Amino acid sequence: MPKSKISNNGYYELKTDLFSHIKLERRQLNYDMPMHFHRNLEFQYIESGCYRTVVDNKEYVFEKDEMVFIPYCLQHMADASDTQSILFIIPHAIMQDFTSFFRHRTLNIELKDRKFNREFILPVMELILAAPSQLNNPIVAKGYVNVIFGLLTQHYGYVKYENFSNPNFLLDLIQYIDQHSNENLTLDRLAEQFGYNKFYLSRIFNKTLGASLTDYVNQVRVQKFVKQYRDGWEGNIADLAFSCGFESIPSFYRTFSRVFSMTPKEYFELEKEIFW
Numbered sequence: 444m445p446k447s448k449i450s451n452n453g454y455y456e457l458k459t460d461l462f463s464h465i466k467l468e469r470r471q472l473n474y475d476m477p478m479h480f481h482r483n484l485e486f487q488y489i490e491s492g493c494y495r496t497v498v499d500n501k502e503y504v505f506e507k508d509e510m511v512f513i514p515y516c517l518q519h520m521a522d523a524s525d526t527q528s529i530l531f532i533i534p535h536a537i538m539q540d541f542t543s544f545f546r547h548r549t550l551n552i553e554l555k556d557r558k559f560n561r562e563f564i565l566p567v568m569e570l571i572l573a574a575p576s577q578l579n580n581p582i583v584a585k586g587y588v589n590v591i592f593g594l595l596t597q598h599y600g601y602v603k604y605e606n607f608s609n610p611n612f613l614l615d616l617i618q619y620i621d622q623h624s625n626e627n628l629t630l631d632r633l634a635e636q637f638g639y640n641k642f643y644l645s646r647i648f649n650k651t652l653g654a655s656l657t658d659y660v661n662q663v664r665v666q667k668f669v670k671q672y673r674d675g676w677e678g679n680i681a682d683l684a685f686s687c688g689f690e691s692i693p694s695f696y697r698t699f700s701r702v703f704s705m706t707p708k709e710y711f712e713l714e715k716e717i718f719w
Contacts, residue, residue, distance in 0.1 A: 497521070499552075
């Protein structure tokens with residue numbers, strides 16, 4: 444995989460976890476996707492091209508009629524390519540029916556039996572794509588999920604899954620950071636807020652987010668800086684950096700460079716965005 448310009452520390456993709464309905468659509472993967480994670484489940488059915496991705500620090504390559512499966516809260520990324528895929532996202536709320544069934548086990552990330560995928564999974568997806576509005580009916584939507592998961596688990600089986608076992612707490616923690624990132628956030632403050640030992644919180648950051656609290660909070664601040672700047676910020680860079688929670692300009696520039704491997708000026712001169 445080509446060297447990415449994005450930080451290897453995963454960020455929480457809140458917008459994906461705000462989906463309340465199943466999402467299934469054809470997509471051209473011609474954009475950079477930085478390391479991130481979300482609580483929803485994600486499939487990619489590769490229809491053409493060669494898709495290179497990193498999941499949980501391991502590189503994978505997928506080709507036509509192969510499938511990628513991303514369990515909840517597992518960090519993943521991909522660089523832009525000419526790949527055409529069918530993206531299938533299942534909201535966490537819908538997956539509650541499967542919680543006990545998938546406890547400590549999950550599907551494999553690699554679902555590479557092309558003949559099986561093409562003959563059994565693709566036709567179900569095509570049925571949905573032919574009339575996507577049917578996913579607005581929760582009974583029909585869950586029916587499709589049951590069929591797809593039933594076929595996949597019967598054919599591929601399971602693998603052991605040892606990721607963080609309490610995604611609800613993780614979601615609350617990260618949302619709190621997102622809402623208060625412009626403030627002075629410390630492990631002590633978060634431990635008091637959530638009633639957990641600060642060393643336990645530190646382990647969660649290192650295991651699940653792949654970053655220390657300071658690094659993660661600063662990365663969230665950089666995300667907000669980029670978004671507000673692109674949305675038409677009319678002040679200077681220093682004022683925006685301070686409003687996003689940075690305590691000094693050198694700290695802001697160090698963080699920006701670490702996340703993007705370039706300066707803010709170089710980043711905003713790019714012809715395409717590489718974060719959203």
